[in-house]
Amino acid sequence: MRFVNRVKELSLLDEWFGRPGPQLGVVWGRRRVGKSHLLAHWAAGKRAVYHVSRNRAPDQELAALSATAAPVLALANRDLASRPFRDWDEAFELFRQTASEAPLVVILDEFPELIKSDLRIESALRAIWEGMGDHPVRLVLCGSAVRTMEALQEERAPLYGRATLRLQVRPFLPNEAALMLPGLAPAERARAWGVCGGIPFYLDLWDQLSSFRDNLARLVANEHGLFLNEGQLILATEDFAGGRRERIPEQVLRAIAVGRTRFGEIKDALGIDPTRALAALADLGLVQRVLPVGRNADPRRAYYRVADNFLAFWLSIAEPRRAAIIQGLGNSVADIMASEFDNFMGDRWxxxxxxxxxxxxxxxxxxxxxxxxxxxxxxxxxxxxxxxxxxxxxxxxxxxxxxxxxxxxxxxxxxxxxxxxxxxxxxxxxxxxxxxxxxxxxxxxxxxxxxxxxxxxxxxxxxxx
Incomplete structure (x- = not known):
């Protein structure tokens, strides 16, 4: 994926990197938003150990970390392939020793997966951090499970108060998304943003040499299109609060997408109070509560909208035609999607x-x-x-x-x-x-x-x- 923009985020990371002593950072944001790409780009040219957690057993996780760290640490008296780290204490002791020569960046990506496999990792890192002294280790904990990453920073969490960097990576604004689409005319950039929103991964899949309709045919109106099932993947894997088994947040999104936008209408559609699910969806940037501006605005006039462009497009235009697409009718479905898009785009524009x-x-x-x-x-x-x-x-x-x-x-x-x-x-x-x-x-x-x-x-x- 091409790297563009993120000027503010890179500046913040650079300023944090330049501080004296050990520094702990927390970077989070919804899936596909480009967190890992940002950190990899920033860490290029630095002494950096970049480890992606996979919910493995602790010894397997440490072995994978050892393999990643070996070429960076370049230890003269130890082969990390044959003698991997025994535990987190030993790993960070070697990181601390190595950092005495020059700052060392350690990135633990998908950190929530590490928590799943080792429930004591937060407490272990707290103890490790308290013994770090003044050695310039820069530890970044990164993850897509938004609630889990935010919980790391809460008052009762073991690592509370230790983070000197808190960076939430958000989707691109419209002018930032345009940087991903330099080959398109401005109106066509707007159309692509209307479908993809500010998610870099989606924008990078947009073919700038093809028409809007042909992009829909390839990415959506195609049984193997990468966007056809992406909405369901978001609904199934986002870190929702408010009822996993009943899939309450998903029901809320679907109700809003079909026009039940008032709180009472959503409540009637679900048959339960949707307050908690609405709050969780708003935290993820998927839903927005809209009130008229002004200090005397009546809360009863509020309505909800699906704030995320891609999910709104998928729920209202793509998913209702999924069965026809799978049956092989994608060519005609793509024409219908393109003809309906202008009505959809008004609110997004x-x-x-x-x-x-x-x-x-x-x-x-x-x-x-x-x-x-x-x-x-x-x-x-x-x-x-x-x-x-x-x-x-x-x-x-x-x-x-x-x-x-x-x-x-x-x-x-x-x-x-x-x-x-x-x-x-x-x-x-x-x-x-x-x-x-x-x-x-x-x-x-x-x-x-x-x-x-x-x-x-x-x-x-x-x-x-």
Whole structure:
């Protein structure tokens, strides 16, 4: 997989590496997000032992670690192949001795698998760390089981307070995902992101020389397509809380995907309280609770959406046609998927524009200081207002930016501006003495028409630059 971006993460790792004495780091994030790729890229050129845990018996795990460490440590008086580490104490004693010459990085990837095979490993590492002295060992514990990795850092955990680096690796933002797709036009980058989200592994599978429809045919509408069963794999293997046997989080996701987006609707669909499962899904970044912006927002108006692009696409467009694909009808199914995609993409494009405006406008003097960003809507009275992207500023939370977002290829801007201005003033977020909000109109490829100079036009060429 190609390595792009991760500038902030690499900078954080470098700063942590440069600190004196021993340093313990915890790196976590959902599967496929690129944690291992990031650490391998960062560790290249350093004295680094990179070990991937496999839920093996402790002696087998130590033998595998020994084989990985042997060429790095280059011990003159011991062959680690024939005399592997006897236990973790001996392994880290040799790491400590070797680090006296120069800093040594030790990466234990898939650390939750190690915990499964050796329940005492956390306590053993605590004791080892307390005896590390000032030797510059950099130990990184990495894993995809999000709840397990976060539990390492909780107050009652043996390693609590020892980590000097806590790094959660998140999916790429839209402009970061664009770096994976340099061969595509901006609108096609947006389409690929709409399917793959910000997951580097998925983006790397996208063929930039093929059409959008042909990528769907190869990756999804194909019995052997890598995306066809990927959604089920996520549902089966993510580190969900809230009921493994009943698969409550999966039921919640499926309910939201078919339009049951309010808490009461989800509860009725499942027949049980979904609070715990919703919280777990939100922690993983798979589900988002959406409230209208504003300090007086009524929680009863909240709704839930599948936040992860790939899972939303898989649940709503791919999985319902899985049986037809397996029967050999993938060619016609790919045409249907491509024709339905624009309806699916509207919500995803809105989220991409929102992320773009946060990155580019949050410090702009016309809107700063921004205190809240999101959607706004109300249905009261005879003039309901709905604003796709609303930025609120200042202590009172006045509306400082309002945006209308359309996935259509072209939009006539002057008509949309009139509607957007009416909505802004109907929102009750603009006081009689407040300055006029900054207006933004977004379309896929072009916003046409005569507009005032202070109205911003946003297209995929801006968002996926």
């Amino acid at each position: 809105e989220e991409a524009v929102r992320a773009h405006l946060v990155q580019t406008m949050a410090d702009d003097p016309r809107v700063a200081p921004v205190i809240e960003v999101g959607r706004f809507w109300h249905q009261y009275g005879t003039d309901p207002a709905e604003i796709d992207v609303a930025m609120l500023s200042g202590p009172a939370g006045r509306l400082s930016l309002a945006s209308e977002v359309k996935w259509a290829r072209h939009e006539e801007g002057s008509r949309i501006l009139r509607t957007l201005m009416r909505k802004a003033h109907a929102s009750n977020l603009v006081g009689p003495h407040d300055p006029e909000p900054l207006y933004v109109i977004a379309a896929r490829e072009e916003v046409t028409g005569q507009l005032p100079d202070d109205v911003l036009r946003v297209t995929a060429a801006d968002v996926f630059a």
